[in-house]
Amino acid sequence: MSNPFRKDFPILDSTFNNKPLVYLDNAATSQKPDSVIKAVEDYYRKQNANPYRGLYQLSVAATDAYEEARSITAEFINAKSSKEIIFTRNSTEALNLIAYSYGRSVLKAGDEIVIPISEHHSNILPWQQLVKEKGAVLSYLYLDKNGYLLEEDIENKITERTKIVSIAHVSNVLGTVYPIEKIIQKAHSVGAVVIVDTAQGIPHYPVDVKQWDVDFLVFSGHKMLAPMGIGVLYGKEELLDNMPPFLTGGEMIEYVYEQEATFAPLPNKFEAGTPNVGGAVGLAEAIRYINQVGYDTIQNIEEELRDHALKELSQIPDVVVYGETKAGRDRCGVISFNVEGVHPHDTSSILDADGIAIRAGHHCAQPLMNYMDVAATCRASFYFYNTIEDIDTFIHSLKKVRRWLGYGN
Amino acid sequence: MSNPFRKDFPILDSTFNNKPLVYLDNAATSQKPDSVIKAVEDYYRKQNANPYRGLYQLSVAATDAYEEARSITAEFINAKSSKEIIFTRNSTEALNLIAYSYGRSVLKAGDEIVIPISEHHSNILPWQQLVKEKGAVLSYLYLDKNGYLLEEDIENKITERTKIVSIAHVSNVLGTVYPIEKIIQKAHSVGAVVIVDTAQGIPHYPVDVKQWDVDFLVFSGHKMLAPMGIGVLYGKEELLDNMPPFLTGGEMIEYVYEQEATFAPLPNKFEAGTPNVGGAVGLAEAIRYINQVGYDTIQNIEEELRDHALKELSQIPDVVVYGETKAGRDRCGVISFNVEGVHPHDTSSILDADGIAIRAGHHCAQPLMNYMDVAATCRASFYFYNTIEDIDTFIHSLKKVRRWLGYGN
Amino acid sequence: MGIEQIYTEVLQEHLNSKRNKHPITNPTVRLNGVNPSCGDEIELELRMTDGVIEDAGYTGRGCAISQASTSIMIDLIKGKSVEEAVKLADTFFGMIKHEITDEEKLEILEDAIALKDISHMPARVKCAVLGWHTLKDGIATNPNNG
């Protein structure tokens, strides 16, 4: 294995049924490098206290660790200020925060929210709930057969009635990289705000909120080497400043009287209760690790893996790949496929017996499954610690699937 | 140090300014035993995957770890079923969940919510927001000068108009242990549901939701040896079953169509997005640790600490202790006090120079501060890993405070 | 590990499963079973006379395990009374949950015993029980049973 990063990920040495683990479910969650695991451990061994309120040194250390994580995150996505970074549990909570706080205060009956049909449930359900409450409309952008957004939908569905456009940076099913800047320009031209869900993007591609001029951005730490339980909401300061709080309670207040309260300035206004400092410290270390590896290296490795996998998959008869099947820049290493005549669950179970972890199901994207008219797919998704050998093991095992189920070969 | 548990808590060996750490801010957050830190680390080294959806063994392991944590938690509070356990980030999120989901769907104009004046902001603000939205009334139970709820308020303010009574098990300022069973009986007699915030209770006292017949219960992992970022909402199954979801997105659905969705059964209905499995594993280990130590031992140690501290404090002239000053069963080892003529911040800073961590401020309980007519207090709070020596160091340092500020002694 | 065993045994049934995969004539009961987390769906048709399952068949989509398990079940329940069918289902659940391990007690499950090792693949248990749950939930509550 020539991949120099594997050794940093202790779990990749696991075996299952005496077969080495081949972890190809990175779109679900990434594994964690030693340095991230250790950073969290270190926090609990040396700095743990409730941040903000304590005046003693340990609490100051915890506050510093937490606020440093916020600055590192702000810098990572090139936010104007660390006040624009709100820590949440995950992308899902961040999207709900926007829907509850921004959505409920601006949306009116007849207004429209526009999302692609390929969105993750977390970027669908909060909008369904919101439009139902407000008598607004949830409208969809559809895809061509290669997974790209239909030009005419971008042109015709984002209109003066549109108040919010919410879109994934990268599809978690098809790996499609969406034309974010174009969408943002179009949406801004009609006065809509844009939310980018980069849960599947930022693990692989750099994000610059200023260059994009995006209004809100969300992502999950756990998909980019950080622990579970920490996620990020970025919002432009002017927007966040004018939004009502979402969760209320400790830390997010200024003055509290019996019948009313005033709220703290950003970012605390949106962080009620004791924050997950350990998680934030883990996220900061994950960002350091990614910066050290470098997005160029990450992309070089992943493009090689993706191209090799697409080529090999194309050579297995009875395997169909969804979305873009050609190697290319706007296609991430997330590959959905099916083996003809074999249910994805059976494919996954058979691969699992060889130690290979892929995902099978609807990938939290049932509307896309319906749109593509498939019940479910298999999905293999890569990260920079995967190797060509991983892909070969996967392909080798995949070739046996139909035989297991009694199809002649 | 004869305390056999100290060695399990690595941070307690820290020094600040060459003075050993004396950690007396346990009501803010507890420190973590080695076994909890290691359990989380182990999870990330051996079992990490996105739970539920993966069919491969690693994901099954993560699902099992997460669901085992839920069962352990259910058993810990004697819930009827692990379906009644919803994992949240902390108590604050759990209280907000109840306010948004239960509160918004049942409360009507004119209905009343009753809480003690001593509640933490996290058990005040969600109700302020809710009554404002609904045109309902937030009504307070007041305290006598020793910190006990006024009998006549319990009797007169919980009425047929009361729909929700929300109360802390233990006050985070005065250490008062409230008469939960009595409140629950009274509230049930008028048809109100009761929420118990045991954030300050469960670290020290066993909780039995069946015996209490409580409707909802919330607590935070981080105050009871677990990592930050994991908290618990318990709700009676019938109640939770009938409540609309709060956060929506991945994992909490059954079927999703373009314009609508159906929701998963409990507990998943209330857990949108990738959960904090590492945090839940840490919580499970924390519960195991507490069970191993035993609540009897915890209480024996803490009562000795509390009685010693109250006695010593009573002997320092110019120190005033708030709430119950006598040793007694219904008084937890959370002690608020002030040094006459000295601002709590100065007291805290001077103690900090001796390595002693106490809290100074309003303790997220401004309405109580106003009610007691103090701007702020100092607070020392103990856990079973504290020692009599810790108290003596604290008392010794406290005696110097007025001298530092130029008062003759 | 059970996977080889499961898939070879299951295989036979799967290949043969077309045998039971069809609507039946004059069904008296139609039962729907779904597994939202997989998208598996089956429709089970029964023709009952005097409390006896005269004929059965199924249609729908799903994985090899759910299809084969349903097909095996149909072979087993044909000609059985409602009580016997419920007992078979309970025995099947007991086997899967490792609550019934006594080989003699399992004997009535005949070919379905091949699915015993599914308990080593917890993620697939739902697939194996889909048809059986559909049957039990349906006939235990259905007014057209008799």
Next chain:
Amino acid sequence: MGIEQIYTEVLQEHLNSKRNKHPITNPTVRLNGVNPSCGDEIELELRMTDGVIEDAGYTGRGCAISQASTSIMIDLIKGKSVEEAVKLADTFFGMIKHEITDEEKLEILEDAIALKDISHMPARVKCAVLGWHTLKDGIATNPNNG
């Protein structure tokens, strides 16, 4: 560590601080400063004539550091012009933030230099700057300055 230094130096001022802790006669400007996280509150009164701070005093409640710092500030700004007072404030902030370390530049702060080490106690920085921020935010925007 700075705490001993801070509290001994501060102490003197604190003991003397009653000197500046009172309303003044005929104030032309009243400025309110609050520190919500501590509950500290001060009211600063100034009497300005032709852009010069003729007299100043404060009332309110707070910790030793905020009170002493405000009292020291009042000693410094009396008789100074608005521009000079703003410069003092900026120098004070620069010292606290460690942005100005040149001893000569700090000299104009006189007794307030005793608060230099407050930067070792980050939780208390807010206390030390309360009076200064109240002053600067107030006079920089107040129409009654001149």
